[in-house]
Amino acid sequence: MSAPAPSSPAAVEAPYVERQEEVLTEAALAFVAALHRRFTPRRDELLARRAERRAELARTGRPDFLPETAAVREDPDWRVAPAPAALEDRRVEITGPADDRKMTINALNSGARVWLADMEDASSPTWRNVVHGQLNLMDAFARRIDFTGPEGRTYALGPAERLATVVMRPRGWHLDERHLTVDGRPVPGALADFGLYFFHNARRLLDLGKGPYFYLPKTESHLEARLWNDVFVFAQEELGIPRGTIRATVLIETITAAFEMEEILHELREHASGLNAGRWDYLFSIIKNFRDAGEAFVLPDRNAVTMTAPFMRAYTELLVRTCHKRGAHAIGGMAAFIPSRRDPEINEVALEKVRADKDREAGDGFDGSWVAHPDLVPVARASFDAVLGDRPHQKHRLREDVRVTADQLVAVGSLEAKPTIAGLRNAVQVGLRYIEAWLRGLGAVAIFNLMEDAATAEISRSQIWQWVAAGVVLDNGEKVTAGLVREVAAEELASAPEASGTWRQAHDLFLRVALSEEYVDFLTLPAYELLE
Incomplete structure (x- = not known):
């Protein structure tokens, strides 16, 4: 059998899911195939480079700021592109999986400025979830989404001007989507999620006065950010979307990325919107990279490692300084508490911790932060309202007082717990x-x-x-x-x-x-x- 023609679309190898034909059109699958053929070989090279870098860390024991990119860090003049109006004020962002129809409606109605519509860590990538995550967003933008619960309660979108701006998070580079193949190979989940979303929604979002905005997870280097930037340029050219329409916020949730924040923003500067301090994945990355480095890198119980730990303070303060130096938004971490309507005592203690955490972030210069539940939106908003007032952000706070060394970023052994x-x-x-x-x-x-x-x-x-x-x-x-x-x-x-x-x-x-x-x-x- 001869090889497929270069123009052949991605093949669907999965049981039928209701309404999948609306997402998996031939044109959309051809676009995904084009992304795959052009960028998957580079993805593979970068995944191999991750393994090489991890082996180097195991040998040397310490990461450092890259000498070969010092000129980028030392150049005082470059900035990221100005934020579009829909992303100018990001004081509260809510997160949740896009594959849940009720959650889609509730997140958009929550009063948060942004909804991180998650196709990554908060979504189990069953084929149904992959397809319905795309459908829910398409339906939401067309205002044809509603939901009736088993108790008979109906959920619908509120007024358009009050809805959260959607920032979609595709899967990380390391994951494949086995139900979509091109030339016999699975398509990377990142390209499948990005490609289908961008193909179906970019123009409609522009018509709505917004745009295709993304959170980029699990990034480990500026070279991976460069790959995303090239994907964005190609996608916009292919579909005739003005270059620079896409905006991306990068989660700095790996220890190696923490040493390349400026370089990551520089690679994405015409598409960059900001950086986010992703607490849990960041701790996971530290454990993973220093798992065999001895007692000095052993972390205590997960819940004992707070954002006030010295090495976490170094990471978050460096992130704020880096973002504001380059004109980008600095977005804080997650408040994962779920309020209990049956236990006011648990609520009182937990909400006080959430307030203290959000007060700290706002005081440190962050421009916004994440919550996991609609009931936490007003709590986080109050913390940022108190600092921001009528201003949409606090990029004017350059935090030039912050000086962070490589040793401070990896001072894990300083914890008493x-x-x-x-x-x-x-x-x-x-x-x-x-x-x-x-x-x-x-x-x-x-x-x-x-x-x-x-x-x-x-x-x-x-x-x-x-x-x-x-x-x-x-x-x-x-x-x-x-x-x-x-x-x-x-x-x-x-x-x-x-x-x-x-x-x-x-x-x-x-x-x-x-x-x-x-x-x-x-x-x-x-x-x-x-x-x-």
């Missing part, structure tokens, strides 16, 4: 519960009054891997061993609603990625093999 048996048990509980829900198609999961996504499951299993490898001794005197982890996991499985089906799968997968001899880079890679 130590790993505990309660922390180990919580890691197992969160990991098992999240993976079990993910395998059922849920990517945003309420666990212990927090909205969890894939990043928290990654931290859970990575910490256990590191604690076992380092022979950590917990507060009760027990050494963390594979046997102890299996014992705790077995207890959790026994208390699950059913000790079979997806719970058994989740248990086995969690132990596989937490205890394997060779560290697995992303748990979603083996988990994807079990999905559907």
Whole structure:
């Protein structure tokens, strides 16, 4: 059989999903195929470079600012493109999966300025979720979306001028979409998500006075940002969209990207909108990159590492300084608490922590921040209103007082808190519960009054891997061993609603990625093999 013609569209290899023909048109699939053929080889090279860089870190023990890009950092004159009107004020942003129709409506109506419509960590990439995430956004922009719950309550969009601006987050470069293939190869999930969204919505969004805006996850270097910029230029030219229409906010959620913030903005400068401080993935990246670097890089329990930890302060203050120096928005981290309507005492304590966190971010110079639940929108807004007033942002605060060294960014060992048996048990509980829900198609999961996504499951299993490898001794005197982890996991499985089906799968997968001899880079890679 001869090879497919260069113009052939991406092939769909999946069971039919209701209304998929509206998303998977021949023209849209041809556009995705063009993106794949042009950019997937470079994606592959950059993934290989990640592995090389990780091996180099293992040898040297310390990352540093790149000497070869010093001229970019030292040039005082360049700036990113001015923000479009729809992204000028970003004081509160709400997050949630685009594949949930009710959540789509609630997020748009929430009063937040921006909705991060997630196709990444808060979405389990079942084929139905991939297709319906695109459909929900297409329907929302056309104002043909509604939802009626099982109790009979109806949800619909409010007035257009009050709706949040959509910033869509595609999957990271490391994930494939196996249901779309080109020339026999799966299309990278990033290109599938971006391509379908951009193809169907770019012009309509321009007509609405907005544009195709994106959050870019899991970026590890300025070269990966350069690849995204080239994707944007190509996509705009292919569809006749004015160059510079796309705007991207990059999540600085890897330790290597923290050393290349200015370079990342520089690569994307005609399309850049800002940077975001992604707390959970950032901790995951630190654990992953320094997992075998000894006791100095062992983190305590996840919830003991707050944004006030010295190395986290260094990271966030450097982010604000970098963004404002270059005219970009600095967006703060997630308030993941889910208010309980049945327990006012839990609410009072948690909301006070949320207020303190958002007050800190606003005081440090951030221009906005994330929340996971509509009830937190007014809490975060009050913190930023108090600082911003009528101004849309505080880019005038250049934070020239901030001086951050490479050592400060990796000063993990300065924490006083130590790993505990309660922390180990919580890691197992969160990991098992999240993976079990993910395998059922849920990517945003309420666990212990927090909205969890894939990043928290990654931290859970990575910490256990590191604690076992380092022979950590917990507060009760027990050494963390594979046997102890299996014992705790077995207890959790026994208390699950059913000790079979997806719970058994989740248990086995969690132990596989937490205890394997060779560290697995992303748990979603083996988990994807079990999905559907």
